[in-house]
Amino acid sequence: MSIRFRWLGAVLAALWICSGAQAQNVPADYFGDLRLATPLPTELRTGQVFSLRGTIDDPAIPEISFVFSEVTGAGIREFRVAAVEGRFDQRIFFGHKEAGEYTLEVWFFPIEGPGQTSIRYHTIKVAQDSGPIEVPVAYYHSLIDKARFEPNAMRADDKFMPPLYVRTGGQVRRVTAFVTSAGEEKAYELRDDGAEGDAVSGDGVYTHAAIPLVPDELALGDFGNLRSGVQIIYADGTINWQVAECGIVAGARLSEPTRLSANVYRSDHVLNLVDQGDLFRASGRVPSGVMGHGFSNEYGLDFAQVSALFYEHLPDEFDFLVIRSAHSLINGVQGVNIGVKKVAGIGLEPFDNAEHWSSGGRLRSALFINFGLVGPLVHELAHNWSTFLALFNSNFWGGHWGLSDVGGVLGGNAEAFEQLEEGVYAVNTDATNSFWGGRYSNL
Amino acid sequence: MMGLIPAAQVQPHLVLSDFELLHVDEERDKFILSGCLDTVTVEQIIAEVGPRDPDFERSQKAFRLGTVSCRLPH
Numbered sequence: 001m002s003i004r005f006r007w008l009g010a011v012l013a014a015l016w017i018c019s020g021a022q023a024q025n026v027p028a029d030y031f032g033d034l035r036l037a038t039p040l041p042t043e044l045r046t047g048q049v050f051s052l053r054g055t056i057d058d059p060a061i062p063e064i065s066f067v068f069s070e071v072t073g074a075g076i077r078e079f080r081v082a083a084v085e086g087r088f089d090q091r092i093f094f095g096h097k098e099a100g101e102y103t104l105e106v107w108f109f110p111i112e113g114p115g116q117t118s119i120r121y122h123t124i125k126v127a128q129d130s131g132p133i134e135v136p137v138a139y140y141h142s143l144i145d146k147a148r149f150e151p152n153a154m155r156a157d158d159k160f161m162p163p164l165y166v167r168t169g170g171q172v173r174r175v176t177a178f179v180t181s182a183g184e185e186k187a188y189e190l191r192d193d194g195a196e197g198d199a200v201s202g203d204g205v206y207t208h209a210a211i212p213l214v215p216d217e218l219a220l221g222d223f224g225n226l227r228s229g230v231q232i233i234y235a236d237g238t239i240n241w242q243v244a245e246c247g248i249v250a251g252a253r254l255s256e257p258t259r260l261s262a263n264v265y266r267s268d269h270v271l272n273l274v275d276q277g278d279l280f281r282a283s284g285r286v287p288s289g290v291m292g293h294g295f296s297n298e299y300g301l302d303f304a305q306v307s308a309l310f311y312e313h314l315p316d317e318f319d320f321l322v323i324r325s326a327h328s329l330i331n332g333v334q335g336v337n338i339g340v341k342k343v344a345g346i347g348l349e350p351f352d353n354a355e356h357w358s359s360g361g362r363l364r365s366a367l368f369i370n371f372g373l374v375g376p377l378v379h380e381l382a383h384n385w386s387t388f389l390a391l392f393n394s395n396f397w398g399g400h401w402g403l404s405d406v407g408g409v410l411g412g413n414a415e416a417f418e419q420l421e422e423g424v425y426a427v428n429t430d431a432t433n434s435f436w437g438g439r440y441s442n443l
Numbered sequence: 444m445m446g447l448i449p450a451a452q453v454q455p456h457l458v459l460s461d462f463e464l465l466h467v468d469e470e471r472d473k474f475i476l477s478g479c480l481d482t483v484t485v486e487q488i489i490a491e492v493g494p495r496d497p498d499f500e501r502s503q504k505a506f507r508l509g510t511v512s513c514r515l516p517h
Contacts, residue, residue, distance in 0.1 A: 272512045279513055301513075310511055318509035325513040343502075345495030346444050364506075385444035391483050391491055392458055403459040403476070404483075417457055417480055418473075425459060425480060426473040442453045443444065443485070 031106040031118040033057040045129040049093045059086035062169030063109040068102040082169035084204030099128040111238045147230040147242035160210035168204045171235035175206040178229045182214040215248050307357040316360035323368045337367045337380040347388030379409045408441035446502025453485040
């Protein structure tokens, strides 16, 4: 090749690189009834927070979901968002272990009936990046309960319940909460007009600031739970029901919290951490128990920082660390147990990672339990010892007893194996998923 | 597994393995499955994973929970 043609080749190569480097976008109207106001680039980076905003043609659809599926089939990332009168706004991001190539489809969830999916977009590339991920508060709103009291606990001598918030979507005619007080059920209409405790007018979040309540004796101590049914009536007359729960603390006053630092408070029994945006994040570290001494970020909560803060202020005299929050973890995980150390003879090699959790050696596991769940504490605690037994196909059943009659809080609740013919059996359909029954197995 | 009772108090259990769901009997609310139904004894478990250590006599039986509450700022 002559020098002149080499020069021309270099220019063409540079032009090709430049054109290749230009960002491409997913067409705004690619997903049928949905319009993206902010074009979604086909090339993203891990840790990059991107706002998916837009409208859907059918305002009666209250919820949509953006489903990114890895081309390799290794996994999916789903971002579900409420649509208020046809408008939606959701932040998305990929953690640093989620680099790869994805397809994208949109699921539309009508008030009634099955969801419907769009055609798939091929391909969105997510390049590896590094550094902290600052996740906006709005990201969590798609994960937490639709109807909730906040805070979700009150004292028995309080005259009013805490504020009730109901996150809706679609065109809403009326939202009503039903609460039984002093043996009588009463209805309370919630509002979305920016007044009387409602923060923002027209944002789809309906509020009642202070429902009066006289708890009856049965409500006290019964897991402290009072349930309120919430009825959402849409413009077309269809109805959706949600449930909000509130704990009732009997009698004694709570101890006054002591402020230890800007974001840390403690009372007699609880350490209260105020998240400044660095506790819940995709890059949150889990000092891994089962998998060695590495760190995993699969749950999106910085367990390492939480445990370090805990032991900075409290002594090493606890066997379990129970972390509670109104948030779900990434992908909606609401309860998880992470082993810190294990004894021998339960089907695992013994290990001890306590030092990686800032514990002097006593800590056995850390549990995350979402406030929306009350029953699974014992279930998650039981995972410290069970089940890791190949004889019960534990890997297949994710640490549960599966199709067996072991029974208890980890499943295995086959009432009987009725033999119909050689090698064919009838089993009750809840045999593998009855986890919260309060039953305990000798095994 | 927790070390709360001695191994001798654990009864044998039934386990269905290598199973396949054939159909659902909706009238009786039953799964109809093919598979291999085995009885698993505590002796088989000990033979597979070894005896619990510490054993029932020495295992911890009372536990303490520490609680952390995480919330967003107002």
